[in-house]
Amino acid sequence: MIDTVLENKRCDIIVFLAGDSDLNMTEARFCIEKSDSVIAYKNDIPEIVGCGTFRLWGKNRDKADVYLYVSSAARMFGAGTMLLKALMNDQKANALKFISTKVETNHLKSLEFFQKAGFEPWYTEVIFCHNGIRQPENNLIFRNYQPEYFEQYVDAIRNSFYELRRSNDFQPYYCCEPDRAKQEELERNKDNIFVLFQDEKFVASVTINDNFIEDVFVAPDYQGKGIGKEMMCFAVNKVIDSANSPAKLSAIKWNSRALCLYQSVGFELSKTIHYLRLFQ
Template structure:
């Protein structure tokens, strides 16, 4: 969620608090409908310069969660992707159309980010994006070991999403390979640029994206407020 009050409004904080109260009550209702397996947080993201807006959320009990860089790359000079020789793996392009593919993706993805798994609802929101596709690698047992998603961000810009490689297959160039495929795909779809987000403390990922020509275009600060704790959920 987020709340933006126009700067010319004289009683900005009063308007903010009225809107926040309504949204908070709605969030409490929605929280009760979520699976009772995780804590529930209400989250907001602001650009680094929006300090006054962030301060209003902090007054409401929000605390810093993490920061991330917004990165961008122009697609006027995208090189062809060289072959990657890993005969043990099967490389595929898929829109994750079947429920079996969705579940296979979610099983693997939840091991990469166990504290914040994507979940089926958010996955299907991504799948509903214009020009959505993914590039994936499967091991000999047909288990997912790496994935990169791409889709539209706006009319002129594509987005690189949910980049991961399972630990056993890292440092083999798979993420680089798939991101290059994603950039080629977006260029062929007519996008002028590609964007992605990366945690500011993820130095390895930041180095990878910079090596592929991405540059930092902004910084976003995320804040969260716990609505429901796992303990209270487990007690019913």
């Protein structure tokens, strides 16, 4: 039996996922609370043995992510198929460009399930965890982001990530819209954004949120000069000095140069996640 889960009842699904799936409590809460629709699959007792979520995203909310989980004891009885069908029949699924999902490498049967349902491979994300070994110090001097850097920052990050986004069909191909919302977002996070200048020209930037390193980029004119590796050494050491957990980061498998760079400064592969999508 499939039921729509009201917002005030979603805590039951969070507890179910945290206790039965690979998600921890924080991940389960994020998955459920950020979803536009949540459905549950119950057995005859009735108890929750599966669930599905539907989350709209994109500037125009014209794309969606789906997440499915069925308890191992309830699999092979069509529960996953029924959950997916119910999500796809949701009125929110109408007029979407596509629906996407993600599957970790260690869940090959789930990968086969979505492919049989018509989902096509999209891209692969790799999660790295650092080995905790301090990296060599260097002479690069980083500053915290300031509002007056906005135009240079946006120009550099848009051009740095353009080819990756175009090759993997991450639309829009130019990220980081130069609008007021982005300006305010960067200002709120300025203490965690570190930028590098040479002769007052914007060179590179890295963001460090707790132990997670992200938005690592070097302006196109300065690439290939070893700046990326020195910046990663700075970021790793920063995490070692200030965080209680090993440094982590994610990357797109397509970006082989970045993967080699991260491994050269002590990052080790933690998990691989395959993204698939179904065009409507």
